[in-house]
Amino acid sequence: MDAPKRSKTRQVLCGSVAIGGDAPVSVQSMTTTRTEDASATLAQIHELADAGCEIIRCAVPSARALDGFEAICSASPLPVVADIHFDYKLAIEAARRGAAALRINPGNIGSSDRVDAVIDAAKAAEIPIRIGVNAGSLDKAVDQLRDLELSEKLVRSCASFAAHFQERGFHDIVLSAKAHDVPTTLATYRALAALLPEIPLHVGVTEAGTLRQGTVKNACGVGILLEEGIGNTMRLSLTADPIEEVKVAWDLLSALGMRRRSPELVSCPTCGRCHVDLIPIAEEVSRRLESLPAPISVAVMGCIVNGPGEARTADIGLASGRGEAVLFAHGEIIRTVEESRMVDELISEIEVRFR
Amino acid sequence: MDAPKRSKTRQVLCGSVAIGGDAPVSVQSMTTTRTEDASATLAQIHELADAGCEIIRCAVPSARALDGFEAICSASPLPVVADIHFDYKLAIEAARRGAAALRINPGNIGSSDRVDAVIDAAKAAEIPIRIGVNAGSLDKAVDQLRDLELSEKLVRSCASFAAHFQERGFHDIVLSAKAHDVPTTLATYRALAALLPEIPLHVGVTEAGTLRQGTVKNACGVGILLEEGIGNTMRLSLTADPIEEVKVAWDLLSALGMRRRSPELVSCPTCGRCHVDLIPIAEEVSRRLESLPAPISVAVMGCIVNGPGEARTADIGLASGRGEAVLFAHGEIIRTVEESRMVDELISEIEVRFR
Numbered sequence: 147m148d149a150p151k152r153s154k155t156r157q158v159l160c161g162s163v164a165i166g167g168d169a170p171v172s173v174q175s176m177t178t179t180r181t182e183d184a185s186a187t188l189a190q191i192h193e194l195a196d197a198g199c200e201i202i203r204c205a206v207p208s209a210r211a212l213d214g215f216e217a218i219c220s221a222s223p224l225p226v227v228a229d230i231h232f233d234y235k236l237a238i239e240a241a242r243r244g245a246a247a248l249r250i251n252p253g254n255i256g257s258s259d260r261v262d263a264v265i266d267a268a269k270a271a272e273i274p275i276r277i278g279v280n281a282g283s284l285d286k287a288v289d290q291l292r293d294l295e296l297s298e299k300l301v302r303s304c305a306s307f308a309a310h311f312q313e314r315g316f317h318d319i320v321l322s323a324k325a326h327d328v329p330t331t332l333a334t335y336r337a338l339a340a341l342l343p344e345i346p347l348h349v350g351v352t353e354a355g356t357l358r359q360g361t362v363k364n365a366c367g368v369g370i371l372l373e374e375g376i377g378n379t380m381r382l383s384l385t386a387d388p389i390e391e392v393k394v395a396w397d398l399l400s401a402l403g404m405r406r407r408s409p410e411l412v413s414c415p416t417c418g419r420c421h422v423d424l425i426p427i428a429e430e431v432s433r434r435l436e437s438l439p440a441p442i443s444v445a446v447m448g449c450i451v452n453g454p455g456e457a458r459t460a461d462i463g464l465a466s467g468r469g470e471a472v473l474f475a476h477g478e479i480i481r482t483v484e485e486s487r488m489v490d491e492l493i494s495e496i497e498v499r500f501r
Numbered sequence: 502m503d504a505p506k507r508s509k510t511r512q513v514l515c516g517s518v519a520i521g522g523d524a525p526v527s528v529q530s531m532t533t534t535r536t537e538d539a540s541a542t543l544a545q546i547h548e549l550a551d552a553g554c555e556i557i558r559c560a561v562p563s564a565r566a567l568d569g570f571e572a573i574c575s576a577s578p579l580p581v582v583a584d585i586h587f588d589y590k591l592a593i594e595a596a597r598r599g600a601a602a603l604r605i606n607p608g609n610i611g612s613s614d615r616v617d618a619v620i621d622a623a624k625a626a627e628i629p630i631r632i633g634v635n636a637g638s639l640d641k642a643v644d645q646l647r648d649l650e651l652s653e654k655l656v657r658s659c660a661s662f663a664a665h666f667q668e669r670g671f672h673d674i675v676l677s678a679k680a681h682d683v684p685t686t687l688a689t690y691r692a693l694a695a696l697l698p699e700i701p702l703h704v705g706v707t708e709a710g711t712l713r714q715g716t717v718k719n720a721c722g723v724g725i726l727l728e729e730g731i732g733n734t735m736r737l738s739l740t741a742d743p744i745e746e747v748k749v750a751w752d753l754l755s756a757l758g759m760r761r762r763s764p765e766l767v768s769c770p771t772c773g774r775c776h777v778d779l780i781p782i783a784e785e786v787s788r789r790l791e792s793l794p795a796p797i798s799v800a801v802m803g804c805i806v807n808g809p810g811e812a813r814t815a816d817i818g819l820a821s822g823r824g825e826a827v828l829f830a831h832g833e834i835i836r837t838v839e840e841s842r843m844v845d846e847l848i849s850e851i852e853v854r855f856r
Contacts, residue, residue, distance in 0.1 A: 181773040205773035229772065231807070282810030296814065326767045326812070327798075328756045332728070353800070353812065355766040356780075356787050358716065358745075362752035365717040366724030373687070373725055383770035385783040385801070390713075391770070397717040401683045411710040412681045415738035415746070417584065418536045418560035425711075428740040432711050445708070446740070452586070455637030457681070457708065459651065 155346045155378060158274040158318045161225025161246035163200050165274075165320055166346030166378045170405050173395040174201040174348070174381040175388040176229065182210055184217035190388070195223045197392040198407050201379065203227040203249060206236050212243060219244030227276070231283075234260035238267040247320075249276040252307045253283035261307075265316045274318035276348055277311070279303045281325060296325065297333035304338060308345060320379065321345050324352035328367035339376045349377035353385075360384040361394050365401075372402055406441035409496075412460045413446040420448035422466045427489060434493050440500040444492070445474075454479060462499065464492045475499075510701045510733060513629040513673045516580025516601035518555050520629075520675055521701030521733045525760055528750040529556040529703075529736040530743040531584065537565055539572035545743070550578045552747040553762050556734065558582040558604060561591050567598060574599030582631070586638075589615035593622040602675075604631040607662045608638035616662075620671045629673035631703055632666070634658045636680060651680065652688035659693060663700060675734065676700050679707035683722040694731045704732035708740075715739035716749050720756075727757055761796035764851075767815045768801040775803035777821045782844060789848055795855040799847070800829075809834060817854065819847045830854075 157167030165172060175194050179186040181204045191202050202224045206215050219226045225246030230237040234255050237248050241264075248268055252261045268275050279285075281296060285303035288294075294302070300323035311319050321342065323334045331351050338347060351367040354360035364382035371377045382391045382398070399405040413428040414420075428446045435444060445463025447453030450472060453465025458477030465472050471488035473480040473495055483491040512522030520527060530549050534541040536559045546557050557579045561570050574581045580601030585592040589610050592603050596619075603623055607616045623630050634640075636651060640658035643649075649657070655678035666674050676697065678689045686706050693702060706722040709715035719737035726732045737746045737753070754760040768783040769775075783801045790799060800818025802808030805827060808820025813832030820827050826843035828835040828850055838846040 176770065176772050178771050178775070179773060187773075207774045211773070280811055281813060282807050327758070327765075327814070328724075329758045353767045353769045353802070355768050356783050358748060359752045359756075359766060359787070360768075361713065361716050362720040362724075362749055363756045365720035366728075366753060366756050369683075369717075369721030370725050370728055373721075385768040385770055385780055387780075388770070393713060394717055397714050398721060401714075401718045401721050403682070403684045411714060412708045413710050413715075413740040414708045415531065415740055415743070416533050417531050418534060418542075418566070419562045420533070425740055425742075428711050432714070447708070452637050456635055458636060459682070 156317065156344050158320060158346060160201050160227065160274060163225055169378065171372065171377060171399060172200045172379040173198055173392055173399070174203060174379055175199045175391045176203040176205070176381065178388055180214075181205055181207070181218065182214040184214040184221075187214065187218050188221055191218070191222050191224055194388060194392055197389050198396050199224060199392045201225050201227060201246075203229050203381070205229045206240050207231075209236065209239070212236070212239050215240060215245070216243035219246070234264050237264040241267040241271040241273060245271070245273060247274045247276060249278050251278050251280065251283045252310070253279060253285050253303060258310065261310065262314060265311060265314050268318070269316055274320060275311070275316070276320040276322060277304065277307045278348070279307065279323045280352060295333070297330045297337065300325065300334045301337045301341065305341060308342060319345060320348050322348035322350070324350055326351060326353040328363055331367045332370060335371050335376050336374070346378040347376060348379050348381065350381045350383055352383045354383050355385060357384055357386040357390060360386065364394060365398050369398055369402065372398070372404065407439070409435040409438055409440060410443045411435070411446065412443055412457050412463065414448050414453070414456070416448050421468050422448060422485065424448040424466075427466075430489055431492065434489070435496070438496065438501070442496070442500050444496065462492070462496055464488050511672065511699050513675060513701060515556050515582065515629060518580055524733065526727065526732060526754060527555045527734040528553055528747055528754070529558060529734055530554045530746045531558040531560070531736065533743055536560055536562070536573065537569040539569040542569065542573050543576055546573070546577050546579055549743060549747055552744050553751050554579060554747045556580050556582060558584050558736070560584045561595050562586070564591065564594070567591070567594050570595060570600070571598035574601070589619050592619040596622040596626040596628060600626070600628060602629045602631060604633050606633050606635065606638045607665070608634060608640050608658060613665065616665065617669060620666060620669050623673070624671055629675060630666070630671070631675040631677060632659065632662045633703070634662065634678045635707060650688070652685045652692065655680065655689045656692045656696065660696060663697060674700060675703050677703035677705070679705055681706060681708040683718055686722045687725055690726050690731050691729070701733040702731060703734050703736065705736045705738055707738045709738050710740060712739060712741045712745060715741065719749060720753050724753055724757060727753070727759065762794070764790040764793055764795060765798040766790070766801065767798055767812050767818065769803050769808070769811070771803045776823050777803060777840065779803040779821075782821075785844055786847065789844070790851070793851065793856070797851070797855050799851065817847070817851055819843050
């Protein structure tokens with residue numbers, strides 16, 4: 147199982163987290179608390195960090211949020227990115243007050259003087275800037291071009307903004323150009339990766355929808371890009387608790403064989419052959435394994451005949467039959483246990499072998 | 502937004518559903534009821550059909566299940582595939598009793614005489630066979646080869662079984678070779694598509710795990726294949742209610758722009774700028790749109806300033822602010838409504854325009 151080859155870009159540092167170059171693809175999310183409320187926001191950041199979030203972004207929508215933002219930056223366990231729209235002064239202040247990076251969309255910041263002032267503030271603070279373009283705020287000259295697909299407008303906007311930053315001698319940039327549909331996302335990021343191979347890319351499908359649809363769109367859209375070696379850091383937007391974004395991101399990295407944080411569950415879909423109610427059993431095993439840091443694969447199979455063979459690549463597993471279950475490792479049976487005790491037996495076997 | 506190009510294969514018919522050739526990628530699932538219990542199984546099939554399932558598979562684990570299977574076939578609104586392991590006589594009986602297709606794994610059916618007897622029964626019944634290979638039941642000669650990756654063993658097993666069927670003059674075959682990890686799935690199906698371009702492929706990640714992890718693995722693994730034009734029918738295995746498999750499959754087809762069954766939701770992830778609790782609102786809109794057959798995109802945005810512009814590709818949407826919301830279509834504002842009435846207003850606007 148080979149992980150996809152990464153395209154090598156420049157590397158920038160967001161606090162202690164490297165993005166691009168040979169750094170692993172990092173997992174980001176965004177707080178949904180009010181930034182003015184530093185203690186609620188810090189509580190959410192701690193939860194997200196525990197779930198595997200590595201970089202956190204907070205909206206700074208007004209000057210009232212700046213004190214909270216500063217308090218968050220000074221106490222956060224994760225590097226904090228300031229998300230700024232419209233008001234360049236907020237970006238300058240956020241840089242002064244401890245942001246690990248800025249995210250701006252030059253298309254809604256205003257004149258190039260204002261963009262330059264933000265660039266200079268980031269340079270002074272020695273922090274990178276993510277240029278985050280989206281459909282709602284393209285470069286104005288580009289947006290007026292007719293006959294261009296949205297993906298082409300996104301790419302040209304990015305390229306034009308990136309060139310401006312580079313001409314000003316600022317190279318610590320990360321680019322994103324998010325769309326809410328997968329085909330546009332793919333066309334845009336493939337073109338960006340080809341056109342600007344040296345700039346790290348922040349990938350994600352934006353406004354992807356509620357939990358199920360948003361998970362599918364992001365796993366598919368971002369998964370295709372990562373498998374092609376495109377993308378250096380990701381934020382998977384879901385209209386759901388941001389903890390879910392982080393869990394889905396790790397599931398995706400794990401699925402692609404790129405990074406693994408906790409055990410992977412192999413579990414069969416059950417069928418008319420299955421004599422136990424496997425869904426709650428698999429959910430229980432999954433829950434009890436969440437805190438185990440070992441990157442092993444664990445099988446939960448509903449068929450004592452097929453189970454050990456079908457799951458023979460799993461490091462350890464159980465297959466339940468009529469009243470009993472077998473524990474197995476790499477397809478070889480370890481021992482037979484009572485069905486009522488099988489989850490406990492599996493977990494304690496895992497604790498012994500892998501903790 | 503162009504849908505991926507499909508690889509052209511032969512076409513086979515599973516009941517009234519065409520697989521391969523220029524047929525759209527179809528959605529399958531498997532019942533989890535006991536096949537002996539025809540009425541429970543038929544009830545589940547009706548639910549799955551309502552959710553968009555197009556082909557259903559039922560396990561036939563023993564001769565006791567055959568009467569139920571026959572009753573299911575004669576009353577099912579969907580073509581019914583008999584899933585048979587080990588016992589070739591069950592496959593022959595299932596073909597006689599109304600199966601729209603057989604799924605066997607020749608690796609566990611036994612001698613080639615027995616496989617040939619199944620082929621002859623399918624030929625007599627004029628139904629196709631899916632050759633479904635998996636890691637637990639490879640072709641024995643292939644499995645003994647050392648130094649082969651699992652994906653190579655799966656491909657060689659498929660190729661050897663397919664050649665046997667074709668030599669016997671039986672060409673109505675569909676192939677699957679499922680693994681429970683994405684890299685093996687990709688390597689296997691890419692090799693199968695290159696080696697046997699004329700045979701339709703049934704794709705999916707098997708034993709993919711519980712709802713979230715299984716959704717991620719399937720959306721990513723199957724999504725990558727579909728985007729490359731590989732795969733003619735799919736079953737996304739989840740350790741969850743099979744209704745979820747069908748919903749995820751449709752979300753995936755919709756995400757890739759290949760097929761759409763119901764409205765697509767564009768909804769922002771909310772942030773510190775958002776003044777309403779958008780998650781339940783988006784979930785409510787999603788739920789109320791489920792029965793609407795129009796393949797439109799509907800936006801639910803938490804920001805009255807950015808919302809209409811960011812979601813300008815949506816056919817219709819709402820963006821909520823402080824106490825009020827705007828309805829918009831393709832980025833143009835239709836009217837302002839009270840926040841408390843915004844979901845009702847959105848739905849009735851959709852009913853007027855698209856029902």
